[in-house]
Amino acid sequence: xxxxxxxxxxxxxxxxxxxxxLRSIIPECVWSYDLEDCDRILxxxxxxxxxxxxxxxxxxxxxxxxxxxxx
Numbered sequence: 292x293x294x295x296x297x298x299x300x301x302x303x304x305x306x307x308x309x310x311x312x313l314r315s316i317i318p319e320c321v322w323s324y325d326l327e328d329c330d331r332i333l334x335x336x337x338x339x340x341x342x343x344x345x346x347x348x349x350x351x352x353x354x355x356x357x358x359x360x361x362x
Contacts, residue, residue: 294362295342298330300355309333309349316348317341330359 301309303326313322317337325332333356335341342358349356 292336292338293340295335295337295345296359296361297333297335297342297345298355298357298359299333299349301326301331301333305354308352309354312348312352313345316344332359 301324306324313320313335317335317339320335320337320341322333322335325334333345335345342361346356346358
């Protein structure tokens, strides 16, 4: 299992919408947020390489999203 870490422009009021997006594109994954971090972190656990897909879909919706790393 990989943990993908993304820097985003998300705010608490975006979470519901972003959860809906993530459920539609990566339903088998588990994700969490740390919006108190200066990078407004989105973490996703996945067996697949989902980084490009997540960034693409969030950017289409007008959010900034950049992968910071994988663990």
